[in-house]
Amino acid sequence: MADEMVELAQQFINxxxxxxxxxxxxxxxxxxxxxYALTRALQYELGITSLSDTFGPTTLSTLQSRFGAQIDEQTRRDNVYRIIQSGLYCKGYDGGGIDGTYNGRTAASVAELKSDMGVGGAYPGTGLQPKVFKALLTMDPYVRVGNGTEQVRTIQQWLNGRYVQRREFFICPADGNFSRDVQKAxxxxxxxxxxMSDDVANGRFGPGTQDGVRTQALLGLASADGAKQFVHLFQAxxxxxxxxxxxDGFYSGxxxxTVVDFQRFAQLLxxxxxxxxxxxxSLxxxxxxxxxxxxxxxxxTEITPARAQALRxxxxxxxxxxxxxxxxxxxxNKKIQPGELANIVAGGLSVFPIYQTNGGDPEYFNAQQGATDAxxxxEAARGHxxxxxxxxxxxxxxxxxDEEITSRVIPHFRGLVNRMNAYGSEYRVGVYAPRNICSRLAKAGLTEASFVSDMSTGYSGNLGFPLPKDWAFDQIATITVGSGTGFIEIDKDVASGRDVGQSQFAPRGPDTAxxxxxxMSMRSGLTSGLVNYIVANGHDDWYRARSAAECIAKVLDMDALITGLARSFRMRKSLIQAVTFWEYQADFTDxxxxxxxxxxxxxxxAQAAWEQSPIGSPPTPPTVIRDDSSTGVAQIYGRTAIKARNHCIDADVISAPIQDPEDWRARRAVWDQLRNDDDYxxxxxxxxxxxSAFLKGVTADRLxxxxxxxxxxxxxxxxTNEDAQEYGRRARDLYNIFEAYNAVVRG
Structure with a gap:
């Protein structure tokens, strides 16, 4: 929503x-x-000639030298005041107008801002200190937002108030959310x-900091009162x-x-x-x-018998x-080599599989590529x-x-998971990624376990994010193991026990059938064959809404899905193509x-809602009751879909919960998906x-x-009636047309 005072601030910038x-x-x-524009305006007002988006040391030192400890009503610089007022409005505070004064409303908002930051004690009064000015010209929030908690916000304010006077400490967000800036603080x-002095402290958990923690910050029930600030920081x-x-600064029972619970969760044994x-x-x-x-x-690297022995x-x-x-x-050549899995198992090891083609390229991630990866x-997992x-x-x-996770990674995994489900959910989906990606995919219900790339300590997706709750493997260091023929470089991983890997394998060789x-170079011939059949057999009157060419285009546009289904369930894709083509003709009654x-x-x-809260009269039922229909691309009834899925679940063809076709809620969910999701x-x-093969007693191999x-x-x-028999013969004819072309391609 547009804010008229922010508009005025933007007009001032312009x-x-x-x-x-x-x-x-x-x-x-x-x-x-x-x-950034307000930052540049401030630099210009300070006389800095090289303007930039960064409110860095030069801007800060020039601000301090020009105006001293704080800016207030005595500063008397109209445009500097307007920059402050504009920043306040952009932060959601009352700037007191954008009139170039440090008026009472402006001063009160500056005091409120400092209180929200937690620096009101360190910087009392209504003046604007240089570090507060720097924080004002950021998008960092100082009130709780999103999923932020007051518990975290209290600590953020405490950190700001206690350490803001130190030279290299800058005001961190106080929004109740953990982030890389808060971790650095x-x-x-x-x-x-x-x-550490201001010349040494740098916000990085380096060797000096690690030594200091080892010698000064080891805490427990007997921690002395002098360790209270370390306890505060540990609790933070x-x-x-x-x-x-x-x-509270006390190391209580x-x-x-709770620390025991954390250590158990993180496998700190x-x-x-x-x-x-x-x-x-680990924190x-x-x-x-x-x-x-x-x-x-x-x-x-391939794991040979000698390397397997060295690892074990x-x-x-x-x-x-x-x-x-x-x-x-x-x-x-990093993939599993012939005979390698047998060597690994013989060496007393199990295996967890990783799928990576070009996962380091942002452009790689999209829904279509996810479906292709599925x-x-x-097939690679089956082959091994x-x-x-x-x-x-x-x-x-x-x-x-975060924005790329939303726009690229989540759609990629949604396409991947949907296609894996379509192929029978034979394998479960996990992810290898930084912490934030792992957690967001898990929250979206798209992954079941995370292999966390924690070794990338500088990644924004690791800094300021906790270890994902569903972590299975935690990658922490690159090391070498063994010597001679057993020498191998590995990434060392901590295991949570969520995934113990596989130690039994039944490889399946390539199936040329x-x-x-x-x-697609044969598209024209296939289209002609189908159109000729439709016309020659007097079926062209069926196509009231779509032509045969449009229907074959729909089938071929879905070729990747149909091919995957055929390969996953070992059936001829012509069986799927024939009925999809025929049903897509969209009979006008459907x-x-x-x-x-x-x-x-x-x-x-409405009836269910009324039964929960029976106010007034119950909803009137429709004049015509129809509780199911053939719907969607291939015209399937909700009941038919549920019964078919239930059979395939019982037959271990797919993995999913059994549903009751007479439960209207379950049927509606399936019917809606049949109607609106072409892939489903x-x-x-x-x-x-x-x-259908089961019902008709067809027991031959589907190929x-x-x-x-x-x-x-x-x-x-x-x-099951005579019309169905005629449908079967007609669909068989279509099958044969598709199969003539499919057989040529498969060789």
Whole structure:
């Protein structure tokens, strides 16, 4: 929503005719662009000739030398006042107008801002100190926002108030959310408490800080009163990592108990409940103490018998290996090699599979690529012999910022998961990525376990984010193991026990009988063949809304999905193509019936709501009751879909919960998805065919159906009466047209 005072602030910025101050859009919305422009305006007013977006040391020192300890009503610089007033409005405070004065409203808002930051005690009164000015010209919030908590915000304010007078400490957000800036502020605070000077403290958990923690900050129940500030900082670190502890400076029995829980969660064994170095490290940096032992590893190098023995002797029990090589020019040969899995198992190790092609390129991630990866990973895992239920870890090997996770990574994994589900949910989906990506994918319900790339300590997706709750492997250091022929470089991983890897394999070689993607160079011939059949057999009157060409275009646009379904369920893709093509002709009665069914379900919703709170008369049912209909691309009933899925679940073809086709809520959910999600609808075609074969007693291998088998299965798609038999024969004819082209491509 536009704010008229922010618009005035933007107009003020645009009043500068200075080359280093860009014009901004006057839209009433605050942004970094606006804050950067205000920063440049301030630099210009200070006489700085090289303007930049950064409020750095030069801007800060010039501000201090020009105006002293604070800006107030005595400063008397109209445009500097306007910059302050504009910044206040952009921050959501009353600037007192943008009139170039430091009036009472302006002064009161500055005092309120400092209170929200937590620096009101350090900077009393209504003057604007240089560090507060710097914080004012950022997008950092100082009130609780989003999922922020008051518990975290209290600590942020405490840090700001206690340490803001130190030279290198700058005001951190006070919004109740842990972030990389807050983590850096916490490390600064630890450095100050262990005695580092302003010339040494840098906000990084380096060797000097680590030594200081080891010698001065080891805490437990017997901690002396003089350690109170260290206890405060330890409690802050615990809270920032999502653990509910008091912030009182006392190492109580309750704190010790919660620390034990954290140590157990992070696999800091044995658990002691004390704030020892390894616990501090795990709270402050993504790797934790990288020298701690790991029982898992991942590597790009083939594991020979000698290397397997070296790894086992070094205490490793599980190893991550790659399903495929990267899809790039001259890729490294890092995939599982022939006979390697047998060598690993013989050496006493288990394996967890990693799928990575080009996971380091942001452009790689999108829904279509996710769907493509699903089939590639599925077939690679099957080829190596990983059993059903194995977690496949799909790599996101770059530092995606939050917006990219939303726009790229989540759609990629949604496409991946939807396609894996369509192919039968044989394998479970995990992710290899920085902490923020792992947590957001888990929260979205798209992954079941995380392999955390914590070794990338500088990634924004690791800084300021706690260890994901679903972590299975935590990558903490690159090391070497063994010597001679057993020598190998690995990434050392800590294992949570969530995934113990696989140690039994049943490899499946390439199956040349399976269908492959359609050769689009043959599209014209296929289209002509289908159109000729439709016309020659007098079926062209069926196509009231769509032509045959439009229908074949729909089928070929979905070729990747249909090919994957055919390969996953070992059936001819022509079975799926034939009915999808025919049903997509969109009989004019179908949409009208769908409207009736939707009205029925809306009535059921209203009736259920009324039963929960029976006020007034119950909702009136529709005049015409239709509780199901054939819907979507391939015209499937909700009941038909549920029954087919239930059969395939019972037959271990797919993995999903059994549903009651007479439960209107379950039926509605399936019917809605059939109607609105083309991929789901066409995916269901394959399951209906499998169920139809069962109902008709067709027991032949699905890749070897006879003509009679095809007619029987296709007829059952339409029902059981004589019309269904005619449907089966017609669909068989269409099958044969598709199959003529599919057979050529598969060779």
């Amino acid at each position: 009043s500068y005719n200075v080359s280093g101050i860009p014009k901004v859009e006057v839209n009433g919305k605050t942004s970094w662009t606006v804050m 916490l490390v600064f605070a630890i450095q100050y408490e262990i005695g 670190a615990m809270r920032f990592n999502g653990w509910d502890v008091a912030f 309750s704190l010790l108990s 044995p658990t002691t409940g004390t704030a020892d170095f390894r616990t501090w490290a 402050l940096v993504s790797t934790g103490d990288p020298s701690r032992a790991g029982t898992a590893a991942d590597c790009i 002797s070094a205490g490793y029990t599980t190893v991550g290996r790659y399903l495929t090589n990267a899809n790039v020019t001259n890729p490294k 089939l590639a990973a599925l 012999g990983f059993k059903a239920g194995t977690i496949l870890y799909f790599s996101v090997d770059y530092d995606a910022v 399976l269908d492959v993607p359609f050769d 949409e009208a019936v769908d409207v009736l069914v939707e009205a029925y379900y809306n009535w059921k919703d 609808n066409v995916s269901t075609v394959a399951l209906v065919h499998i169920h 070897s159906y006879s003509d009679a088998d095809n007619v029987a299965v296709l007829a059952r798609y339409n029902g």
